[in-house]
Amino acid sequence: MNIAIDIASWVLLTLGGVNLLIGGIGVLRMPDFYTRMHAASLTDSMGAILVILGIMLQAGLSLATVKLGAILAFLLLTSPTAANALAVSALLAGMKPRTGDAVQRTNHEADA
Amino acid sequence: MSTITLLFSIFLLTLLMITTMAIVRTRNLFVAVMLMGIASLLIAASFFLLDAADVALTEAAVGAGISTVLFLGALALTSERERSPSSLPLLSLGIVAIVALIVIYATFDQPPLGSPSAPVQAHLTPWYIESTRELIDIPNVVTAVLASFRGYDTLGEVIVVFTAGVGVLFLLGTGASASAAGAPLSEDNAGLRHYLIPRILGRLLIPFILLLGFYVQFHGEYSPGGGFQAGAIVAASIILYSLLEGEQRALLVIPQGVLLAMMVGGVLLYGAVGVAGLVLGGNFLDYSVLDSDPVKGQQWGILLIEIGIGITVAGVLISIFHAFASRGAA
Amino acid sequence: MDILGLYHYWVFAVLLMTGFYAIVAKPNLIKKLIGLSLFQSAVFLCYITFGKLAGGTAPIVGKGAELFSSPLPQVLILTAIVVSISTTALGLALVLRIKEAYGSIEEDEIQEQDAP
Known part of the structure; x- marks a missing residue:
């Protein structure tokens, strides 16, 4: 039973860590602001949820789990809102999302 | 570690x-x-x-x-x-x-x-931890040292915070003119009122942030917390409110006069607790005489001055924010 | 030489001097205040590092723990953080008034205007 819980929590923690890593790489590699935000939201959503679920399994039925649940609830509320506010203000400040042909052009540039 | x-x-x-x-x-x-x-x-x-x-x-x-x-x-x-x-x-x-x-x-x-x-661990630390157990009997030693053993020091720090707040208000004005009483709520100084999602989330979260502030204030003797932290958290929630709903609405919730009264009142409450010790026959800021049981007296004193600290810190930080924000609106 | 045990103090030294560099070398007044904040943070870190005791916990008695890190540096820094934000706000207020009076927050431009 204990081993099952340990394995489950390790799987969750590892998956969460992988998601965080992918999100981090994405922020560095993506071509423009909006796609970078998409990558950053991966760390907020999948990464944070999986890691916190993994820690909750380790903590078991205790006060710590309740606190972790509260943290998770706050994260789920605040991070999409922050992402929304960020995107709206970027749009208002005049940042245009890059459309398909722009991406193709950079690909050609990279090829040349 | x-x-x-x-x-x-x-x-x-x-x-x-x-x-x-x-x-x-x-x-x-x-x-x-x-x-x-x-x-x-x-x-x-x-x-x-x-x-x-x-x-x-x-x-x-x-x-x-x-x-x-x-x-x-x-x-x-x-x-x-x-x-x-x-x-x-x-x-x-x-x-x-x-x-x-x-x-x-x-x-x-x-x-x-x-x-x-x-050197820190040699004499002072064991003495503070032992004396807290014996004289004050609250779990959080940091609160005990802050409020009782080093009460003079903390009084000085609170007065520094108060003075800095007064200095900012002298330099930038209180912003009272921008929010003349009875003026209609204008839309151009209305913060993020046009953005629906942050506002709704703010309405959801601000009560919890305030609640956390009060918990940190009044549970500070048992868990990490106290007046300085609580004042900062409460100020942060009010600042969030005025960022989302606009300066004027925030000033309707806590008017400038109340903020000034908070700045002064907290320091006065702290000083009054000290003077009460003098009147009841102890030293300045000696809480033991506040109750027939010296340990109870210490706990009363700590509770009261932590409230004083919290009120002053919250008042000063919110006032400073309003001073900066109204300067921008003018 | 105990690298792991002294690393916190080295970070303190680097942070302190980074902040100090911003104060003396940058002409922008807001950048100077940012440097001052970094300088203060470095001192906070130094004090808290002094108080740490190996195997200790946060100084809250009564949870069965017997070893506690020192509460005294924590008390000093706790108050210092709130004082630092108040004094930084005072500095920013002065910068705003300087901007209004001189139209600039760059030190050399202000001094040029002051020159007779």
Whole structure:
């Protein structure tokens, strides 16, 4: 039973860590602001949820789990809102999302 | 501190050093302020790993929250870009590097991190922990030392905070003219009222932030917390409210007069508790005489002065924010 | 030489001098204040590091723990953080008034205007 819980929590923690890593790489590699935000939201959503679920399994039925649940609830509320506010203000400040042909052009540039 | 924790702490501190280098290098002040928020969070996490839960709480609320807002308010009124200098200041770089090396050389005489033979651990720490158990009987030794053993010191700090608040109000005005009584709520100074999602989330979260503030205030004798942290958290929630709903509405919730009364009232409450000790036949700030049982008296005194600290800190921080914000609106 | 045990103090030294560099070498007044904040943070870190005791926990008695890190540096720094934000706000207020009076927050431009 204990081993099952340990394995489950390790799987969750590892998956969460992988998601965080992918999100981090994405922020560095993506071509423009909006796609970078998409990558950053991966760390907020999948990464944070999986890691916190993994820690909750380790903590078991205790006060710590309740606190972790509260943290998770706050994260789920605040991070999409922050992402929304960020995107709206970027749009208002005049940042245009890059459309398909722009991406193709950079690909050609990279090829040349 | 176990090896894993130590390595994690070193990792955080390395990130902190990189962040500070970036802060000093960047020419865009907006970026610098945002990086300051990250640096504050990193340093708060480091404080927590060094067993300073109270300090971490304060740094997270003040450094990452309020300080960022104040710097952004100042940037909105000045310029975001720093002019590039004519030449690299080689002299300053050289002096700074030499002094850094001297300080690092001096650390070789320091006892390493966590050493029980460090001077701090030798006499003072055991005395404070034993005396707290015996004389005050509350679990959080930090609160006991802050409010009772070093009560004079804390009174001085509260007065410094109060004076700085008064200074800001003298320099920038109270912003009372911008919110003349009875003026209709204008839409152009209405914060983020056009953005639905942040406002709705703010309405959801602000009550909980306020609740956390009061919990931190009144549970400060049992868990990390106290007046300084609670004041900062309450101020942060009111600042969030005025960012979302606009200056004028925030001033309707807590008018300028009330804020001034809070600034003065907290300091007065602190001083009054001290004088009450004098009147009842003890020394200034000696709480033991406040109740027939000296231990109960200490607990009453700590509770009262923590309330005083919280009121003053919240009043000062909110007033400072309003002073900056109304300067921008004018 | 105990690298792991002294690393916190080295970070303190680097942070202190980074902040100091911003104060002396940058002409922009807001950048100077940012440097001052970094300088203060470095001192906070130094104090909290002094108080750490190996194997200790946060100084809250009564949870069965017997070893505690020192509460005294924590008390000093706790108050210092709130004082630092108040004084930084005072500095920012002065910068705003300077901007209004001189139209600039760059030190050399201000001094040029002051020159007779």
